Amino acid sequence: MSFAVETTGLVKIFGDNRAVDGVDLQVPRGTVYGLLGPNGAGKTTVVRMLATLLRPDGGTARVFGHDVAKEPDAVRSRVSLTGQYASVDEDLTGTENLVLLARLLGHRRPAARARAAQLLEAFGLTEAATRQVKKYSGGMRRRIDIAASILNTPDLLFLDEPTTGLDPRSRNQVWEIIREVVAHGTTVLLTTQYLDEADRLAGRIAVIDHGKVIAEGTPGSLKASIGAGTVHVRLRDPGRRPEAVSLIAATLDTPVQLDSDPVALTAPAASAEQAARALGALAGAGILVDDFSLGQPSLDEVFLALTAQGAPA
Amino acid sequence: MTTLATVLTREERPRRPSALAASLTFGWRAILKIKHVPEQLFDVTAFPIIMTLMFTYLFGGALAGSTKEYLQYLLPGIMVTSVVMITMYTGVGLNTDIEKGVFDRFRTLPIWRPAALVGMIIGDVLRYVLAATTIMLVGLILGFRPAGGVVGVLAGIGLLVVFSFAFSWIWTMFGLLLRSEKSVMGVSMLVLFPLTFLSNVFVNPSTMPGWLQAFVKLNPITHLVAAVRFLMAGTPDAAETMWTLAASAVLLAVFGALTMRLYNRK
Ligand SMILES: Nc1ncnc2c1ncn2[C@@H]1O[C@H](COP(=O)(O)OP(=O)(O)OP(=O)(O)O)[C@@H](O)[C@H]1O
Ligand SMILES: [Mg+2]
Numbered sequence: 001m002s003f004a005v006e007t008t009g010l011v012k013i014f015g016d017n018r019a020v021d022g023v024d025l026q027v028p029r030g031t032v033y034g035l036l037g038p039n040g041a042g043k044t045t046v047v048r049m050l051a052t053l054l055r056p057d058g059g060t061a062r063v064f065g066h067d068v069a070k071e072p073d074a075v076r077s078r079v080s081l082t083g084q085y086a087s088v089d090e091d092l093t094g095t096e097n098l099v100l101l102a103r104l105l106g107h108r109r110p111a112a113r114a115r116a117a118q119l120l121e122a123f124g125l126t127e128a129a130t131r132q133v134k135k136y137s138g139g140m141r142r143r144i145d146i147a148a149s150i151l152n153t154p155d156l157l158f159l160d161e162p163t164t165g166l167d168p169r170s171r172n173q174v175w176e177i178i179r180e181v182v183a184h185g186t187t188v189l190l191t192t193q194y195l196d197e198a199d200r201l202a203g204r205i206a207v208i209d210h211g212k213v214i215a216e217g218t219p220g221s222l223k224a225s226i227g228a229g230t231v232h233v234r235l236r237d238p239g240r241r242p243e244a245v246s247l248i249a250a251t252l253d254t255p256v257q258l259d260s261d262p263v264a265l266t267a268p269a270a271s272a273e274q275a276a277r278a279l280g281a282l283a284g285a286g287i288l289v290d291d292f293s294l295g296q297p298s299l300d301e302v303f304l305a306l307t308a309q310g311a312p313a
Numbered sequence: 314m315t316t317l318a319t320v321l322t323r324e325e326r327p328r329r330p331s332a333l334a335a336s337l338t339f340g341w342r343a344i345l346k347i348k349h350v351p352e353q354l355f356d357v358t359a360f361p362i363i364m365t366l367m368f369t370y371l372f373g374g375a376l377a378g379s380t381k382e383y384l385q386y387l388l389p390g391i392m393v394t395s396v397v398m399i400t401m402y403t404g405v406g407l408n409t410d411i412e413k414g415v416f417d418r419f420r421t422l423p424i425w426r427p428a429a430l431v432g433m434i435i436g437d438v439l440r441y442v443l444a445a446t447t448i449m450l451v452g453l454i455l456g457f458r459p460a461g462g463v464v465g466v467l468a469g470i471g472l473l474v475v476f477s478f479a480f481s482w483i484w485t486m487f488g489l490l491l492r493s494e495k496s497v498m499g500v501s502m503l504v505l506f507p508l509t510f511l512s513n514v515f516v517n518p519s520t521m522p523g524w525l526q527a528f529v530k531l532n533p534i535t536h537l538v539a540a541v542r543f544l545m546a547g548t549p550d551a552a553e554t555m556w557t558l559a560a561s562a563v564l565l566a567v568f569g570a571l572t573m574r575l576y577n578r579k
Contacts, residue, residue, distance in 0.1 A: 111327070
């Protein structure tokens with residue numbers, strides 16, 4: 001009972017495509033839980049089943065202890081969904097959308113108007129209040145989508161790829177909103193294709209691919225299982241690359257990749273300390289470096305590493 | 314200054330709205346959409362005007378000797394035809410609307426399930442009233458003189474709107490069942506043309522071959538047209554009116570139920 005979401009063996013089949021293929025999840029209350037996976041992994045399908053929009057074909061899913069298939073109304077009164085695609089009416093204005101939804105949640109007209117105005121102000125949309133949503137920018141649209149989801153502060157908020165396609169500033173605004181929402185006691189189930197997003201926001205992450213959870217844990221434990229990240233080096237003199245390769249390979253104890261750019265090379269690093277030692281080794285040998293960075297493992301690298309390790313779930 | 318923290322403070326939640334309140338709220342959404350895209354009213358004004366003018370002058374001389382005389386027979390029928398044809402936009406509208414993400418949100422709200430669809434049709438009913446009124450005005454200008462007076466005309470329009478509301482649920486079903494807007498249009502035409510033309514709208518059925526008369530007699534449009542004619546002529550016919558109301562109830566029960574089944578599955 002202490003979990004906000006608990007699924008066991010959840011399955012959804014479209015034709016002969018097992019879009020969700022035996023997913024077990026346990027989402028603790030009051031946290032952000034990240035569902036991380038590439039296009040077509042099954043993230044949206046999981047969320048739609050949890051939000052009572054799709055019937056599971058197998059397994060069970062409980063939201064605050066209520067079975068999504070048997071007690072959909074009990075689930076609906078506690079959750080809010082911000083879908084992957086516009087989840088407000090694009091023909092209506094920001095105010096009209098919020099008033100409409102507030103009325104549907106049972107607010108009387110004056111209360112609905114007041115609530116709408118309050119939310120628009122809190123989300124920095126007051127100026128766009130009387131404009132049709134189809135004329136909003138991508139960032140504004142995401143904000144009105146989320147505002148529409150917290151007209152009544154929900155106990156569980158589903159955010160399906162809330163930052164895909166946003167510029168860095170808008171993405172930061174959405175992150176701030178998510179942090180604030182969680183600070184007020186709402187559990188957030190967030191789907192994303194970006195590891196750094198899950199890393200920054202989520203307490204735990206499930207990595208999902210082809211409908212299966214291939215890894216689960218805290219961001220720290222996931223990253224530890226695949227190394228700290230990738231060292232990217234750019235040399236001043238392409239002639240010294242072979243030398244640099246052998247030095248780095250020796251320090252990091254991993255194979256080094258040669259990029260098509262003759263001055264660049266990359267290598268996975270187990271820790272930041274190791275990466276620093278590699279930089280030291282290059283300096284010690286008098287190899288001039290134009291650029292040296294330790295990047296977060298990309299989602300690609302996470303998948304490569306996870307599938308190579310034989311999927312520790 | 315309202316901050317996020319203020320809006321996130323948990324307050325007591327209001328009681329969920331009644332079925333009627335939720336449906337009317339969705340009806341308000343439909344009206345807002347008309348306000349933002351008024352072009353959609355073109356269908357319900359221009360189309361009926363053209364229908365009325367076309368058939369009055371096309372058939373008037375040949376069928377009744379004079380257009381004015383024919384109009385007394387034709388107008389209630391052409392009003393029924395136009396409004397019943399307009400009902401198909403309900404299916405087309407639903408088909409395009411439901412593909413958008415906003416319906417996912419509606420379906421996760423803890424409200425009476427059919428409300429979104431009922432509200433949509435409430436909006437369409439306003440369009441039916443507008444179309445019927447337009448035709449009546451054109452008819453009056455052309456010389457239609459209903460003996461039933463204002464009361465008879467209003468009763469006729471009222472009955473037509475009740476029937477059209479029930480009839481619309483056929484289109485919500487197809488709107489949910491079929492994949493594209495185009496196929497909804499196609500099926501609508503396939504159903505509507507025989508239903509409206511193989512009736513007593515344009516000519517008296519006694520001039521038709523027997524097998525056709527049999528179909529015409531079963532066609533609910535025939536009974537609707539007869540009922541509306543009698544109401545507008547000031548000689549209400551209880552049997553035809555009851556027949557129409559019963560047909561409306563059956564349409565609503567059958568296609569409303571089928572629609573909701575599809576809506577819950579989608
Ligand atoms: N309604 C549907 N009918 C048939 N197949 C579907 C349907 N919805 C999803 N699928 C399929 O199920 C699989 C999982 O899709 P889903 O949308 O859940 O992925 P996702 O992880 O959300 O991807 P993305 O990052 O692109 O949003 C895909 O192969 C998709 O084609
Ligand atoms: Mg998705």
